[in-house]
Amino acid sequence: MVAVRSGSGETRRLPGVEGVWVFVAADMVFFALLFVSFMLGRQEATAVFEASRQTLDVNFGGINTLILLTSSWCVVLAVEAVKRNALDQVPRLIAGAFLLGVAFMVSKALEYGGKIKAGISMLSNDFYMYYFTLTGIHLLHVFAGNILLIVLWNKARARQFSADRCVVLECGATYWHMVDLLWIVLFPLLYLLR
Amino acid sequence: MSTSTPKTDYSTWKLLAWTGPVFFIGFFVMWGLLADNFPPMAASTTAQDMWQHYKDLQTEIMVGMSVCMVLGSCYMTFGAAVSRVMRRIEGPEGMLANVEMMGATITYCPIVVACGIWLTCALQIDRLSPDMVQTMYYLAWMIIDLAYMVTSWQIIAAAVVFLRDKREKKLVPAWVSWWGFVTVASFFPVSLIPFFKTGPFAFHGMFNFWIAFPTWYVWIVSMSIFIIKAVSRIEIEDGAAQPKEVPVRGGAPLATR
Amino acid sequence: MIRHVTTLVWLFLMLATIATTWWLSKDGFSPRVGTVAIFAIAAFKVRLVLLYFMELRTAPLPWRLIFEAWVLLATAAIVGIYLSTPPVASA
Numbered sequence: 202m203v204a205v206r207s208g209s210g211e212t213r214r215l216p217g218v219e220g221v222w223v224f225v226a227a228d229m230v231f232f233a234l235l236f237v238s239f240m241l242g243r244q245e246a247t248a249v250f251e252a253s254r255q256t257l258d259v260n261f262g263g264i265n266t267l268i269l270l271t272s273s274w275c276v277v278l279a280v281e282a283v284k285r286n287a288l289d290q291v292p293r294l295i296a297g298a299f300l301l302g303v304a305f306m307v308s309k310a311l312e313y314g315g316k317i318k319a320g321i322s323m324l325s326n327d328f329y330m331y332y333f334t335l336t337g338i339h340l341l342h343v344f345a346g347n348i349l350l351i352v353l354w355n356k357a358r359a360r361q362f363s364a365d366r367c368v369v370l371e372c373g374a375t376y377w378h379m380v381d382l383l384w385i386v387l388f389p390l391l392y393l394l395r
Numbered sequence: 396m397s398t399s400t401p402k403t404d405y406s407t408w409k410l411l412a413w414t415g416p417v418f419f420i421g422f423f424v425m426w427g428l429l430a431d432n433f434p435p436m437a438a439s440t441t442a443q444d445m446w447q448h449y450k451d452l453q454t455e456i457m458v459g460m461s462v463c464m465v466l467g468s469c470y471m472t473f474g475a476a477v478s479r480v481m482r483r484i485e486g487p488e489g490m491l492a493n494v495e496m497m498g499a500t501i502t503y504c505p506i507v508v509a510c511g512i513w514l515t516c517a518l519q520i521d522r523l524s525p526d527m528v529q530t531m532y533y534l535a536w537m538i539i540d541l542a543y544m545v546t547s548w549q550i551i552a553a554a555v556v557f558l559r560d561k562r563e564k565k566l567v568p569a570w571v572s573w574w575g576f577v578t579v580a581s582f583f584p585v586s587l588i589p590f591f592k593t594g595p596f597a598f599h600g601m602f603n604f605w606i607a608f609p610t611w612y613v614w615i616v617s618m619s620i621f622i623i624k625a626v627s628r629i630e631i632e633d634g635a636a637q638p639k640e641v642p643v644r645g646g647a648p649l650a651t652r
Numbered sequence: 653m654i655r656h657v658t659t660l661v662w663l664f665l666m667l668a669t670i671a672t673t674w675w676l677s678k679d680g681f682s683p684r685v686g687t688v689a690i691f692a693i694a695a696f697k698v699r700l701v702l703l704y705f706m707e708l709r710t711a712p713l714p715w716r717l718i719f720e721a722w723v724l725l726a727t728a729a730i731v732g733i734y735l736s737t738p739p740v741a742s743a
Contacts, residue, residue, distance in 0.1 A: 212710075213710055213711060213713070214710060214711065215711045215712060215715055216706070216707045216711070218569065219569065220570060220572065220573030221573070222715060223570050223574065223577070224573050224576050224577050224580075226718060226719070226722075227574070227577040227610075228577065229719075229722055230722070231581060231602075231606055233722065233725065233726045233729070234595075234601065234602075234606065235601075235602070236729070236730055237730075237733070238594075238595045238601055240729070240730055240733035240737075241733065242594065243733075243737065244733060244736075244737045247738070247739075248740055251740040259674075259677060260673075262673065263669060263670070263673030263674065266669045266673070267666060267669055267670075270662065270666060270669065271662070271666070273662075273701065273705055274658070274662040274705075277658045277704075278658070278659075281658065323590065324590060327594065330591065330594060330596070334584070334587060334596060338583070338584055341583060374705075374706075378701055378702075378705045378706045379706075381701060381705075382698050382702065382706075385697050385701065386694055386730075388694075389672065389687075389690045390730065393673070393676075393687070393690050394687050394690070394691075394734065395677075395683045395686070395687060395740075
């Protein structure tokens with residue numbers, strides 16, 4: 202926990218522990234490099250990328266964005282509830298975030314299933330390589346996040362969080378928001394950029 | 396306490412800790428520079444060009460790889476030094492110190508096998524067909540890269556234990572542990588290398604070679620540095636050596652804590 | 653009060669997503685205009701998540717700047733490469 206006094210007198214504080222932010226920053230840099238790599242790949246084969254992009258279902262991408270945003274919001278509400286010591290609400294909010302995370306995975310499974318049934322895989326062309334690998338790596342993050350949310354849910358039910366004991370919850374929240382944030386960029390990159 | 400238990404051999408411990416730098420410097424020079432692996436020959440290279448590469452660099456690759464096969468073992472000895480520092484934190488019953496040492500030791504296996512294959516490829520170049528050279532070149536890459544999980548266990552075990560260090564100033568700073576988690580996360584996409592000869596997920600590509608490998612390398616370098624420091628700090632904590640300067644501001648020296 | 657703010661942020665993020673997904677991406681907009689607008693909105697959304705959900709608004713300034721720089725650089729790189737790529741000839 203880092204807390205320094207800002208000029209205006211309010212306490213400036215980084216949620217969770219610094220290490221999580223190191224992890225999140227590094228992960229985001231990896232993704233940014235992959236975004237650039239995708240854009241450079243697209244430059245080489247714009248027609249193939251555009252034709253392949255049009256086979257993606259925007260509805261899946263859009264709904265998945267709404268799912269993750271709402272899941273993130275549940276976690277925000279959970280952190281705020283802990284800080285107000287409204288501890289009864291916390292397990293429910295985390296459970297909500299988790300169920301939405303599962304919904305994201307189910308929706309992704311349906312989407313992948315449709316593509317595979319249509320004979321499309323990550324080996325089909327460079328666009329699908331990026332589509333499957335970038336969304337796949339992101340999906341691994343969602344999967345890890347869901348496990349984290351189960352852990353947080355258990356801790357919340359055991360009343361292990363309170364206004365002055367919420368570092369673990371904040372770490373989990375920071376990670377989960379990063380997963381959300383990366384999808385906010387990934388979605389337009391793969392589905393909408395024409 | 397020191398009367399009833401056998402004395403800790405700090406000099407051996409320090410020696411083992413210093414094998415970390417021997418590993419990462421030796422590998423950088425012999426594998427990277429001498430054997431021309433910065434960047435490595437691309438997966439998309441034709442069999443004929445691969446053959447020519449081995450023909451042209453036969454001596455360099457033979458020297459580089461045979462030295463690496465020897466130096467690679469320093470990853471094991473370095474792992475043993477790390478494991479001992481971990482034991483000081485998690486106690487004699489701790490399991491993660493064992494996982495770390497096993498992880499480091501087994502990490503040497505794919506290294507020695509892969510370097511052996513590249514070495515043989517150079518050694519036998521005049522008798523090998525281009526297709527055979529290509530197959531052997533791929534074989535070594537698949538083995539050395541896809542063994543990442545055993546190294547991941549090593550890194551995770553170290554990270555978890557060092558984060559649990561209750562010292563006011565941890566033996567290994569938290570950011571090194573978190574960088575360990577970054578390293579492990581960057582390893583998973585390496586599973587994609589069999590499927591691509593070009594692009595970011597080929598073994599010579601952006602992700603595998605320019606992200607996952609350097610991330611691990613940074614971990615090895617920083618872990619080595621802090622393990623070397625940690626052994627000296629433990630020696631002072633044990634009262635077996637005097638601090639060079641008083642390390643604690645305005646308080647009792649560490650040795651008396 | 654804080655609850656109020658983050659809920660408003662969430663509502664805005666949802667509406668912005670709906671607008672980009674089912675409106676800006678349609679053929680009524682030229683691809684260039686639509687795409688640049690979509691990424692401007694995406695960058696703004698990411699920034700909202702960073703500042704309000706991840707609480708960087710009240711974090712020590714260097715941390716906030718690192719992440720704001722990420723948004724700026726990532727968006728600039730994507731949009732820059734996009735604009736320097738000749739558009740696809742529509743079939």
